[in-house]
Amino acid sequence: MEFNNEKNIKPRVEKAYDNMEFIHSKDGRIIRMLSEYLYPEQYFRKYGVKNAIVFYGSARTLSLEQFNYKLKTLNDKLSFASENEKPEIEKEIKEFMQKKVITDCYEEAMKLAEMLGNWSLTLPKKDRFYIATGGGPGMMEAANRGATRANCPSIGLNISLPFEQAPNNYITDDLNFEFHYFFMRKFWFVYLAKAFVALPGGLGTLDELTEILTLIQTTKITKRLPIVLFNDIFWKSLIDFEYLVETGMISRKDLDLFVYCNTAEEAFDFLTRELTEIHSLKQKKS
Numbered sequence: 001m002e003f004n005n006e007k008n009i010k011p012r013v014e015k016a017y018d019n020m021e022f023i024h025s026k027d028g029r030i031i032r033m034l035s036e037y038l039y040p041e042q043y044f045r046k047y048g049v050k051n052a053i054v055f056y057g058s059a060r061t062l063s064l065e066q067f068n069y070k071l072k073t074l075n076d077k078l079s080f081a082s083e084n085e086k087p088e089i090e091k092e093i094k095e096f097m098q099k100k101v102i103t104d105c106y107e108e109a110m111k112l113a114e115m116l117g118n119w120s121l122t123l124p125k126k127d128r129f130y131i132a133t134g135g136g137p138g139m140m141e142a143a144n145r146g147a148t149r150a151n152c153p154s155i156g157l158n159i160s161l162p163f164e165q166a167p168n169n170y171i172t173d174d175l176n177f178e179f180h181y182f183f184m185r186k187f188w189f190v191y192l193a194k195a196f197v198a199l200p201g202g203l204g205t206l207d208e209l210t211e212i213l214t215l216i217q218t219t220k221i222t223k224r225l226p227i228v229l230f231n232d233i234f235w236k237s238l239i240d241f242e243y244l245v246e247t248g249m250i251s252r253k254d255l256d257l258f259v260y261c262n263t264a265e266e267a268f269d270f271l272t273r274e275l276t277e278i279h280s281l282k283q284k285k286s
Contacts (some may be wrong), residue, residue, distance in 0.1 A: 028204050036184040040157075040177050044192070047175065048125065051279075052132035052155060052192035053116055053271065055109060056208045057139020057199030058102070066205050071096065095193055102200050105231050106142045109199050112264035113146025113154075119272055120152055122283045129275070130155050132192060134177065134185075135167050139199040144170035155192075178192040184213065194279070195226040198258075201235045217250075226274040228267050232260035 022028050025057025043049075062070065074096060078089045113131045120129045131147035133140035147154035150171040156171030156188045159179045167176055179185040190212065198209045209229075215221040229235040261267040275281060 010154075019114055033181060033184060034190070035096060035273075036179055036181055037094040037187070039040045040188055043174055043177075047153065047173070049130050049155070049192065051127070051129045051194045052189075053059075053129050053195045053196045053197065054189050054193045055113065055140065055143035055199065056134070057105075057142070058111065058201035058202060058205060059134075059136040059138040059140065060202070061106050061138035061142070061200070062099070063105050063106050063142070064103055067100065076130060101231075102234075105200050106139060107233075108264045109139055109142040110146040110149070110228070112197065113266045114149045115146075115264060116271065117147045117150025117152030119268070121150065122280045123281055127279065127281055129194060130175070130192075132157065132189065133171075134158065134204075135171055137166065137168055139201065141168035142199075143197075144168055159185050159186055190215065190221065193225060193276060195228075197228045197230055197267065198235075199230045199272075200201050206238075213254070216257055217254055224274075224278050227258040228261045228270065229258050230261055232266060235260065 016022055017031075023031060071093070073091050074089065077105075078093065079084060081089050103198075116129065117131060120175070123129075130153060131143050132155035133143045135158030144154045144156060145168070153172040153175060154169055154170065155175040157177055157179060158167045159182065167178075177188075186208070189208070194208075196212060198205060212221070212225070212227065216225060241250070241255055245252050245255065259270060260268060
């Protein structure tokens with residue numbers, strides 16, 4: 001009797017790393033975590049990314065173009081409103097105008113990132129700094145946009161969220177990353193960072209800033225990191241650091257971990273001076 005070997009062989013099953021059901025299961029979690037470490041590292045190595053100036057800030061901030069468009073829409077609405085409707089619309093316009101100061105910060109952030117990008121390009125390639133953000137809209141977009149205006153590559157460390165967070169159009173294509181795990185995203189912020197700029201923001205920005213300050217305070221970060229809190233009125237209204245000192249919650253020396261700046265020029269002068277000193281930077285020969 002002839003034996004047909006082919007009919008007695010089962011088809012091959014998928015390799016474990018090709019099995020998406022396994023990769024996305026609870027048991028595959030460690031592989032997903034490692035992927036969010038190894039995948040960005042591959043591209044940072046390819047581009048020679050070793051230094052970053054990290055910008056934190058709100059995803060909800062409007063650019064000047066967006067602000068002016070919304071204001072025009074409200075004014076148009078007012079012009080066609082009845083006398084009964086006008087008081088409510090006027091109130092809405094007044095409340096909206098209070099946000100202009102935050103839009104001004106968007107413009108300053110874009111200007112600062114452009115200035116830093118231009119400055120970085122004067123350095124030898126091995127010493128250059130990339131602008132890095134959380135990759136989303138608002139203040140993050142401002143920084144990536146500024147870097148683009150300087151023709152300087154920039155990084156976006158985006159994260160999947162149910163609202164707001166979608167990658168902005170100004171991130172360098174190969175340096176645009178999507179994270180699931182906050183802690184892996186934060187790792188790359190800290191690992192690459194040589195300086196931080198904290199722009200006005202909400203809970204996410206507070207989380208990122210206070211974690212960095214805590215890591216420095218507790219010497220989990222030992223490298224010297226210049227930190228700018230941009231717009232002193234915003235930050236002093238939001239966090240009363242002096243009160244924390246008075247109540248013994250932090251030491252007075254902890255106030256030396258950051259500086260306040262109110263203009264792009266002021267922040268640029270501080271950051272470039274500090275980074276030049278810390279890293280013994282020299283401009284490339286023309």
